[in-house]
Amino acid sequence: MSGTGEYRAIRLPAGHPPVKAGRIGVLLVNLGTPDGTDYWSMRRYLKEFLSDRRVIEVNRLIWWPLLNLVILSTRPQRSGEAYRSIWNEERNESPLRTITRAQAEKLAARFGGETSVVVDWAMRYGNPSIASRLAALKAEGCERILIVPLYPQYSAATTATVNDKAFEALMAMRWQPAVRTLPPYHDDPAYIDALARETEAALGRLDFEPEVILASFHGLPREYLDKGDPYHCQCHKTVRLLKARLGPLGDKVRLTFQSRFGRAEWLQPYTDETVKTLADQGIKRLAVITPGFAADCVETLEEIAGQNAEFFHEHGGEKFAALPCLNDGAPGMAMLESLVRRELAGWL
Numbered sequence: 001m002s003g004t005g006e007y008r009a010i011r012l013p014a015g016h017p018p019v020k021a022g023r024i025g026v027l028l029v030n031l032g033t034p035d036g037t038d039y040w041s042m043r044r045y046l047k048e049f050l051s052d053r054r055v056i057e058v059n060r061l062i063w064w065p066l067l068n069l070v071i072l073s074t075r076p077q078r079s080g081e082a083y084r085s086i087w088n089e090e091r092n093e094s095p096l097r098t099i100t101r102a103q104a105e106k107l108a109a110r111f112g113g114e115t116s117v118v119v120d121w122a123m124r125y126g127n128p129s130i131a132s133r134l135a136a137l138k139a140e141g142c143e144r145i146l147i148v149p150l151y152p153q154y155s156a157a158t159t160a161t162v163n164d165k166a167f168e169a170l171m172a173m174r175w176q177p178a179v180r181t182l183p184p185y186h187d188d189p190a191y192i193d194a195l196a197r198e199t200e201a202a203l204g205r206l207d208f209e210p211e212v213i214l215a216s217f218h219g220l221p222r223e224y225l226d227k228g229d230p231y232h233c234q235c236h237k238t239v240r241l242l243k244a245r246l247g248p249l250g251d252k253v254r255l256t257f258q259s260r261f262g263r264a265e266w267l268q269p270y271t272d273e274t275v276k277t278l279a280d281q282g283i284k285r286l287a288v289i290t291p292g293f294a295a296d297c298v299e300t301l302e303e304i305a306g307q308n309a310e311f312f313h314e315h316g317g318e319k320f321a322a323l324p325c326l327n328d329g330a331p332g333m334a335m336l337e338s339l340v341r342r343e344l345a346g347w348l
């Protein structure tokens, strides 16, 4: 937890329990991450994640045996291997956790000098939990808290489940803080600008000019779109605005969806199939950006930079680059600061 300023001193009668007050909390929340890459850490994490009804909407009578008897007996090993290939050995944690912490620290520094703003971070699945960090913010005297789901595009499987978990934690509090939640920011000019700057800078560091730039978003079951989830449309709007902002370079950008899970149809076009088809069609130089991820994680570092690079080369491609997410870089941090300041209007 990183904060600035003093909380308001409250005069209390003798013998009264201590009370801290007067601060504003900002809680950054990303998806989550296992505590380790061993079977049991992976299993615990996947079980919590895949038991969330916002994520898996399959009837419980069908899903429970499938999850517990089939998926959790094999997936922990397979996913553990993927996590091992990208693990931050120095800190013994996943990159997503390292980057989310850095984002919180840098955001706190940007509020340095501001009175009484405390910035913290949590994970929807695994640790640190949303409940534990909300309790810590409350204990630090935060009477008002902004929950920041780190998802530019809204989905029930991401944004909504973060907010559900936060409100579930509030249900157990006798003395609740006032709470706001950050809306999706898929079309916010600050976000589009940060994406464009980060993309241009990363392309400038490459030793080649890509013929095609894939904007690859995490997928969702196609059925969720049919049921009214706005995620698909918000991804499309992000790409439309980004293409316009990039000018002629924008003509190279194409939207795809990655990270399919299970046998049902997911949002299309699929990233892996597109990568193979492009190489088959003679594209030799490809770059991939991942605008839906606020931080690099197993899905960008292992699936895109690892697996999809391999697919491209196996199908005759020559140069492949997975460009970094906004992470804790200057453009991304400037965007986060502007979104958070706007949402704190009237509180600061």
Ligand SMILES: C=CC1=C(C)c2cc3[nH]c(cc4nc(cc5[nH]c(cc1n2)c(C)c5CCC(=O)O)C(CCC(=O)O)=C4C)c(C)c3C=C
Pocket: 031, 032, 033, 034, 049, 054, 055, 056, 075, 079, 094, 096, 151, 155, 157, 158, 218, 219, 220, 221, 259, 261, 292, 293, 296, 297, 298, 299
């Ligand atoms: C950015 C938006 C995300 C959406 C939308 C999303 C939907 C979604 N995900 C799964 C299943 C898995 N996702 C996994 C990892 C993962 N997913 C996201 C983001 C979104 N998921 C991130 C940032 C990560 C990486 C976490 C990390 O620690 O690096 C995993 C775990 C890895 C694996 O075993 O493959 C699963 C499983 C579903 C089913 C779903 C929508 C219904």
Ligand SMILES: [Fe+2]
Pocket: 218, 259
């Ligand atoms: Fe996911």
Ligand SMILES: [Fe+2]
Pocket: 232, 233, 234, 236
């Ligand atoms: Fe749509």
